[in-house]
Amino acid sequence: MKNDDFVRQFLEGNTELLNNIYKNSFKYVSHYITSRDGSIKDAEDIFHNALLLIYVKLKEDSINIQSFDNYLFTVCKNLWKRENTKYRVTKTNIIPLVNEELDKAAFYLEHSQWELYKEKFELLSKQCKDILNMVFEKKPYTEIVSKYSYASQTVARQRVFKCKSRLAKLIKEDLRFSKLKLDK
């Protein structure tokens, strides 16, 4: 990745390139956040922090980006989801991160783990992916039974668990897994 001209210029903080990134992507991020109870100031902070995260990841050579704009939008969306979760969560075992660098580090680990989970999901068979998507979209089991002609809901539940176990195995076998545990 580091040989890529775009990445090289990005890591150098090339003004023209960063201006173009703002011009092409900020309006979408701003729209996404302001239409979900956020302010433009929130959108600016999210956009800034997303670029910083990508900078660190590219410097570490730990990502392979297919489309920069899509990746940036995904990071922004996740950062905004995180902000909302932070305000909602009352779990006592969460460290209150007042230090900005620690907070960025936490997101770095969280996002890397999120990417690992997403990446492994893609390795499942098409049928497993389809069934699990229905489960995660909270579709009723009756719908899964009828779509895949299972004998009963019990059979469907067993099938779902098998797919989930296969996915868990793929995640656990990856070397990144133990480094990225968020609740060590």
Next chain:
Amino acid sequence: MNLDDNISKRIRAYLDNEMSSIERLNFEKELSNNQELMDTVSILKKMDTVYSDTDWDLYSGNLSDLKETSNLFKGEDITAFSNQVKTAESNYYQPDRKKFKSFIKYASSIAAAVLILFSGYYFLNKAPTSLDLYNDYYNLKDLPSFTTKSNTENSLSKAENLFKTKHYKEALEMFIAIESKNKNTYNPNLNLYIAICYLELNHYDLALKKLDVLLQSNTLDFHKAYWFKSLTYLKEGNKSQAREVLQLLVKDEKHFNYKNAKELLKKLN
């Protein structure tokens, strides 16, 4: 670890809350002594958060690991990059000024020669640019006012004042907040102000999207959207789209700014 049927059943019962309190306690004891099983259960638990795409799993591990990772976000290069990003952000809000500056720089170097050679021809045949037309026809008086004698201090009039004093970002935030608080009541004037804030901030796509909402609305003022859409296209430099929208506007004499639209169309043709 491949899960045998027995352990699979127990994990499912545990995750689905189908264990008695004693069974649960025993299973949790087993988990604390079996790291591999613990990992599997914790991954399975996490799946809903990750794949449902609605929530986010926050870090709840130890601080020393985090401190080590935070070193990645320290250093001169990070500060320098962060400053570059901030510069790009402020450049984003001043594209016209930048364009204007570079135009002046370029123009001043060749102005004398151009003036000598082409001044006569230029002044006789000059066609207005789309930005010229936008500046000529964009008039703040075309926008409604929320201020009345009795409620000069309400939030709509405050947002309008921010708009009038050219604090477009702040005005936009306030208008959007008012809109989301009143989701059940559609206010065409509020919709229009949000669109014009976007226009002022050069978010043309968003301005057009918001104007389309007005156009599709069942309100008396829906046709104002034609006029402001044409201005948005002009500011964006898209004369042909501006012309197309104006042609829709002049189909009805009762439409907003009918006369101006006719005049503008002539200049565009």
